[in-house]
Amino acid sequence: MKPINAMKNVPKAHMASPMLAGLLYASIWLAVGALLLSTMLRWGSMQETQLPLYSLIVHGCASLAGGFVAGKRSGMRGWYYGGILGIAYGLLILLVSFLSMNTGISGRTFTMLISALLCGAFGGIFGVNMKRS
Secondary structure (H helix, E strand, O other): OOOHHHHHHOOOOOOOOHHHHHHHHHHHHHHHHHHHHHHHHHHOOOOHHHHHHHHHHHHHHHHHHHHHHHHHHHOOOHHHHHHHHHHHHHHHHHHHHHHHHOOOOOHHHHHHHHHHHHHHHHHHHHHHOOOOO
């Protein structure tokens, strides 16, 4: 039987594209945020009228995290990779909401797209400036 320390040399799975890695992390953050919102809605004191604001915050946090990962993995031009990730994330959310609930384009849609773009770009800026140690 091998000791536990022998597991140090096991290769890690590495995703080649910073954009795909960022979208994966953004979707994980979105899932956690949606679970938290549904828990607060069911057992908390949150009202359904507050849900659009909180869902916009969850989308912003998810694109910020995705932009951070994309910027960190790219190593350069973090605002660019984060902004593109924010746009891709926003369009993906728009596509899913259109296909699942037949929602159209409105002012909230543009607000979500702009906030995803800005949060993703800021996340990319922060991510590219994080040094790996």
